[in-house]
Amino acid sequence: MADSEVIVAVMGATGSGKTTFINLVSGANFATNDGLRSCTAEVQTSKSFALLGRQVTLIDTPGFDDTTRSDTDILKVIADYLCNAYQNQKKLSGIIYMHRISDSRMGGTSKRNFTMFRKLCGDDTLKNVLIVTNMWGEVSAEVGSAREKELATDDILFKPVLEKGARMLRHDNTLASAHRILSCLVNNRPEVLQIQDEVVNKHKDIQQTAAAAELARELEEQKRKQQEEVDRVRREHEAAVAAQQEATRRALEQERARIAAEEARARAEYERMRREQEEARIRTEQQAREMQRRLEEEARIAREREEQTRLLHEEQQRQAVQQAAERERLRIELEAAQRRHRRHRGGGDCVVQ
Ligand SMILES: Nc1nc2c(ncn2[C@@H]2O[C@H](COP(=O)(O)OP(=O)(O)O)[C@@H](O)[C@H]2O)c(=O)[nH]1
Ligand SMILES: [Mg+2]
Numbered sequence: 491m492a493d494s495e496v497i498v499a500v501m502g503a504t505g506s507g508k509t510t511f512i513n514l515v516s517g518a519n520f521a522t523n524d525g526l527r528s529c530t531a532e533v534q535t536s537k538s539f540a541l542l543g544r545q546v547t548l549i550d551t552p553g554f555d556d557t558t559r560s561d562t563d564i565l566k567v568i569a570d571y572l573c574n575a576y577q578n579q580k581k582l583s584g585i586i587y588m589h590r591i592s593d594s595r596m597g598g599t600s601k602r603n604f605t606m607f608r609k610l611c612g613d614d615t616l617k618n619v620l621i622v623t624n625m626w627g628e629v630s631a632e633v634g635s636a637r638e639k640e641l642a643t644d645d646i647l648f649k650p651v652l653e654k655g656a657r658m659l660r661h662d663n664t665l666a667s668a669h670r671i672l673s674c675l676v677n678n679r680p681e682v683l684q685i686q687d688e689v690v691n692k693h694k695d696i697q698q699t700a701a702a703a704e705l706a707r708e709l710e711e712q713k714r715k716q717q718e719e720v721d722r723v724r725r726e727h728e729a730a731v732a733a734q735q736e737a738t739r740r741a742l743e744q745e746r747a748r749i750a751a752e753e754a755r756a757r758a759e760y761e762r763m764r765r766e767q768e769e770a771r772i773r774t775e776q777q778a779r780e781m782q783r784r785l786e787e788e789a790r791i792a793r794e795r796e797e798q799t800r801l802l803h804e805e806q807q808r809q810a811v812q813q814a815a816e817r818e819r820l821r822i823e824l825e826a827a828q829r830r831h832r833r834h835r836g837g838g839d840c841v842v843q
Contacts, residue, residue, distance in 0.1 A: 495538070496546045496676050497580055499572070501610075502588035503603040504553035507624045511588065511661065512536050512548045515668035520550060531559050533571040541669060544676045549575075549582075554606045555599045561606075561705055568610065569685050569696045576686040584618045584675030585611055585683075591637055591660075592628035596647055602708055608651065609701035612684025617655030621648055622671055624661040 500508040509520045516536035536548040551568050554561045572582075587607050593600065611619060623641075626634050641647045642658055652658060657674065661667045682691070688699045696702055 494544045495580075496541075496544045496583045497549065497575070497680075498546065498584045498586060498672065498675055499549040499551060499582055500586045500588060501551050501603070501607050502553060502586075503600050504555050504557075506553070506588040506590055506603075507661075507663075508553075508586075508588050509550055510663070511586070511622075511624070511668060512550050514663070514665060515539070515672065516546075516548055518548075531556055531567075533567055541672055542676050546672060546676065553599075554603045561602075561708070562702075565606070565701055565705055566696055569689060569699070569701065572610070572683060572686055573689045576682065576690050581680030581682060581686075582615070582618065583678045583680045584620060584672075585615065586671070586675075587619060587621045588661075589621060589623050589641070590625045590628075591623040591634045592625040594637075596641070601646075604648075605704055605708070606701060609699075609704040610683060610685045612687070612700070613654055615681040615683055616651050618675065618678045618681050619651060619656035620671060620674060621651070621656055621658045622661045623658065624663060626660060626662055 500512060502508050505523050509522045512518055513520055513522065516539050518536045520534055520536075531552050533552070534550045536550070538545040538547040540546070549571070551571075552559070552564050554564050556564055559567075575581075585607075587604070589600070589604075596604075621641075623634075623638060629637070638658070638660075642652055643649055648656070648658060659671050659674065661671055685696075685699055685701055688694045689696060
């Protein structure tokens with residue numbers, strides 16, 4: 491490798507502006523990512539260009555969130571390229587990691603890209619690493635500064651790499667800005683990346699590298715999250731089914747209770763009717779007995795009256811007979827008296843007897 495040749499790899503998430511940066515500073519015309527599909531599925535190398543007396547070549551890499559290739563494929567593509575370059579005595583003078591300051595938060599994709607970037611580089615090369623924030627025009631200066639500060643000071647963001655020698659720079663999408671950034675790297679002593687050391691020096695298979703392990707861990711984590719999601723959906727489904735069953739059970743229970751209440755009400759109604767009928771029957775019987783008793787009483791009184799009348803009649807007859815006899819006796823006596831009187835008055839012919 492000629493002393494003046496400087497190789498810089500540009501990494502970062504899809505859409506972070508890697509290709510745009512490379513096109514701007516190298517005069518290349520690689521396709522940029524204007525839509526949803528990512529454009530840089532392969533590693534591509536820019537034509538070299540002169541900067542501060544050195545010949546600079548930039549390596550464009552696909553992000554670990556490509557729409558057409560799996561992360562494992564992306565790792566293989568990048569690792570193959572870097573290891574091939576190392577075997578051909580081409581070491582990297584610097585690595586740029588692009589990050590959009592316009593992103594309101596560092597989401598899963600950004601974090602995965604950054605973690606993979608770290609596993610590819612290792613810690614020893616961090617002094618040759620530049621974290622370049624771009625798209626400053628998309629946010630207000632205050633918001634951008636606040637995010638930059640947060641990115642630089644958060645333990646799970648860029649703080650650990652900054653502490654180990656990486657630097658953070660702003661890019662305003664101008665050529666001057668790109669030159670200023672690259673000028674920080676051109677005089678670096680080229681370093682061997684962790685992935686190059688693992689594969690070329692230590693003869694590891696790509697699958698045995700830290701980057702592959704990180705991907706496996708990431709995939710495992712994704713699988714775990716998906717399983718959790720599946721479990722959660724299943725639990726929700728089961729809960730919904732159970733709730734539905736419970737609702738059906740409760741509805742049946744209510745229906746059963748309603749029928750039982752109706753039965754009880756009908757039974758009570760029947761009992762009430764039966765009781766009323768019984769009472770009516772008893773009342774009717776009592777009334778009949780009372781009527782019978784009254785009729786018998788009236789008959790008895792009638793009989794007594796009849797008897798009294800008969801006795802009275804007999805008495806009257808008896809008295810009439812007596813009176814007739816008395817009258818007869820008195821008549822006889824009177825006739826006798828009259829005869830005697832006539833006899834007495836008629837000279838002896840008339841003797842009162
Ligand atoms: N405002 C702004 N847009 C940019 C900048 N860099 C890239 N872009 C846009 O961001 C999109 C993605 O850029 P690209 O270079 O394809 O990203 P890559 O996937 O990382 O290569 C494109 O629409 C670019 O025009 C920048 O510095 N400022
Ligand atoms: Mg690109």
